[in-house]
Amino acid sequence: MTSRDAAVLDDPVGESLRGRHAGLARRLGRAVTYLPDVATFSAVPAAAESTDWADLAGLLGSGGFADMFSCRAAPPPDWEPVFTLEGRQMIWRGDRPVQAGATTDPGVVELGAADVPEMLDLVARTQPGPFWPRTHELGTYLGIRDGDRLVAMAGERLRPPGWTEISAVCTTPEARGQGHALRLVSALAARVLSRNERPFLHVADTNTAAIALYERLGFESRTQVTFRGFRTP
Incomplete structure (x- = not known):
């Protein structure tokens, strides 16, 4: 690169x-x-x-x-x-293979329009960042279920040329510590790489646990970013 x-x-x-x-x-x-x-x-x-x-x-x-x-x-x-x-902002280094079996993990399911109420409920409980009723239209969203309950999710968001952002990585409190985020991010990264694109993502500086996970998966920090929101007059 x-x-x-x-x-x-x-x-x-x-x-x-x-x-x-x-x-x-x-x-x-x-x-x-x-x-x-x-x-x-x-x-x-x-x-x-x-x-x-x-x-x-x-x-x-x-x-x-x-x-x-x-x-x-x-x-x-x-x-x-x-x-x-x-x-x-963190980008895929390209020097580490995706986790074995990431593209064929039977416990990872693709989410769609019918799953939006559950996705919105999961986001409301875990607060991974902004997510709206049509956010899933930005790209592929994957989830993990415990029985019929959606307990973890991640998906594709921004898509500048040659790149795809991984976002909305979240897991319910009771399902944390089971490697769900690692499985989902690995599965998404494998999909992105299969399209000859590179994964990237954004994370708050205070979320040190997520930063450590992403570094383990092969991401590195590219630049500092200040996220800002404003209300128009």
């Missing part, structure tokens, strides 16, 4: 919305955001001008929420800050 190959990861939201997720996008001028109920991620150019922010506000509406993710541009002063979270 060259630095040029990874440059698209500097703006993973914008690259996804202008590319493979264009069918799930709303655009106005140079501003772009996802359709409602898919995601709240939005993007403007790194050197955004006032017209770009006005266009994004037009897309989101008055009092709309803009999750600027890894966007380095600062919004106008009348945009209300909602949250700031420090994290990191």
Whole structure:
């Protein structure tokens, strides 16, 4: 991998919305955001001008929420800050094989539209990050069940050229410590690599257990990221 190959990861939201997720996008001028109920991620150019922010506000509406993710541009002063979270972007190193049997694990099942109520319930109980009724349309989502109960999940989210983000990795408290996250991330990584793409992910700096797991699986930190959310005027 060259630095040029990874440059698209500097703006993973914008690259996804202008590319493979264009069918799930709303655009106005140079501003772009996802359709409602898919995601709240939005993007403007790194050197955004006032017209770009006005266009994004037009897309989101008055009092709309803009999750600027890894966007380095600062919004106008009348945009209300909602949250700031420090994290990191991690990428697949490529020097470690995926866990044996990851692509054929019989306990890992593919999730779809019929599973959305359970997926939303799992996210509400575990808080892995933003997840909406149509988020599963961003890519493949996999789960692990205990009987008929969904106890763990992970899926594909942002998809800049040549890359696929692994996200929504979560397990119910009573099912933790059984290796579910390792199995799910391994299965997703194997799928991504089979398409000649590379996996990447984002994680909060405070989530040291997840960072350690991802490093064991073959990921390394690429860059620090500040996740920020704002409310439009």
